[in-house]
Amino acid sequence: MATIADVARAAGVSPSTVSYVLSGKRSISADTRQRVERSIRELGYHPNAGARALASSKTNLLTLVVPLRTDINVPVVMQFVAATVTTARTYDYDVLILTRDEGIEELPRVAASSIADALIVMDMEAADPRVSVLRSLDRPVVLIGLPDSHEGLTCVDLDFEAAGAKCVEHLASLGHRTVALLGPSPVVYSRGTSYAGRFLNGFQQTATAHKMRATTMPCAPTYAALRTCLDNLLARRRAITGLVVHNEAILGPLLAELDKRGKKVPQDISVVAVCPDDMAVSQAIPLTSVSIPAATVGQLAVEMAMKQLDGDRDPVIRLLPPELTDRGSTAPR
């Protein structure tokens, strides 16, 4: 494997000159630059990452902590990972994956051994035990989600509270008075996942503000759970006319089940989903939805990490405003 010394020798210059050609940190004569670049090409030279990290205290690696449990929304996580990796590459960074199951003790290891320059952590819970550890790492950190105590930490996420509000506003503007939220699995709530609670708040507060009758119901991602929920919801004396679904896994089964029970969407019941756009589009019928902008969040997370690496250590909270797209699964009442 060629080293910087090999390149220098081949180009008839010193190693430092090769280094500067690569980094652009000082001006090089056109002639020298060309000879060096030619040698680099001919030798197939790639700077050794370890040596570079040691000398510069920069690894050009980002650590991404991903939740890989089964009860998470796998496609959303994937979109997020993809966006993170792609964006990182535009900054010449590679991405290291840590699954959250490896546990809290992996974070200090990765930080202290200088494996990565910064960390991006997904799926924060409201009272996440990792918060204090992350704060102590002395490395740039970006959280996806908004834990309760996030002082000093940079966070980015969809504004789920506003999203909950937006869904209700939409139904209210169509004249609906009796609505329900079909939420994520009970375990998501009991775990204190931050986005679930924030969405729920936005939903309830807005319904209250509009003096609507509002029911909320968590739903495990199984047919049995869904049927139970629907049995319950559809048996109400005051018929529910608007349904907000914050549970991607259940969208397909829900539509199938409503169809089976002879409930037409949107004639009998309006449905608003909270999910990535592609998912809303690919259901049995296209769904009106508030988009979960996983790719955007991933990109922003990397950009915020890069900003911190550039020296701007001020914590930032960035909550993306929700966007609702009407695809016809909601109708006036």
Next chain:
Amino acid sequence: MATIADVARAAGVSPSTVSYVLSGKRSISADTRQRVERSIRELGYHPNAGARALASSKTNLLTLVVPLRTDINVPVVMQFVAATVTTARTYDYDVLILTRDEGIEELPRVAASSIADALIVMDMEAADPRVSVLRSLDRPVVLIGLPDSHEGLTCVDLDFEAAGAKCVEHLASLGHRTVALLGPSPVVYSRGTSYAGRFLNGFQQTATAHKMRATTMPCAPTYAALRTCLDNLLARRRAITGLVVHNEAILGPLLAELDKRGKKVPQDISVVAVCPDDMAVSQAIPLTSVSIPAATVGQLAVEMAMKQLDGDRDPVIRLLPPELTDRGSTAPR
């Protein structure tokens, strides 16, 4: 950040002794070891990854090349990634993610700059252009999938040909004579994805061997495509009594649509799926299936990479035998 010299000083020994305590490469007196370990703990020492990589020519990083297109089976990919990361950690390795979109030129970069010690590449196509590049990398490589020309390369995957055969055998043993394969999206075939073709071969050859009438039909992951496929399949003069579904995304919609058309499973039509077990279980009705052992494959891939890093460079082809679980969605004819 504490260095090995700090630890050595605190413990009253030389840096080399600390290094040997850590690596276990030479015997250390109990007393010395304890003093060193104590200092390590007290200082919160973690060896610097870059320095270690430079001195030892080992990064303890594995590169995982993941396809992050939308037409792939996202949950399967996730299971695979999770298993890879988890297994890698048991060998004290971390995992670097490369998405295949970054393209072929990233592979030489990662290898030549010694970012990672070995590579695991998912989603190989039959005539994958990456094969020759990978062969030239001079680093351990494990392929998930079986490209046509894999001489000299280590591969691991489910034996999809045997899986296709097993599905047909199962239906044949139940007396079915007219069967169909609902396959992956046409783009998966046209891309030449290796597993799709292998499964198709196993399906067709076995059907032929049993003198069964067999239809095969790719199906895009949309409701429209599914309906078209079903219209076609259900209109046959000889009614299809056994359906093999090698397309996870379409399982839910398929069952809903069959239900809607009044086709009872398994009374009117038997269904065998090819998908991860948890997916087969969580459908509207539990499905008889051949399991896609993503987690096992991920684990094996890491183990095979580690074996190569241990010096055993002989290429190995490992095709896992398919396992069929009867969950009642198939019935005698």
Next chain:
DNA sequence: TTGAAAGCGATACCAC
């Protein structure tokens, strides 16, 4: 059983 010191391959400071 332990220590001293020579690398590993870059970066970046100091000279010229």
Next chain:
DNA sequence: GTGGTATCGCTTTCAA
């Protein structure tokens, strides 16, 4: 505009 070289923090050979 370019070169020389100390330095980063660890591993490992050589010596004792």
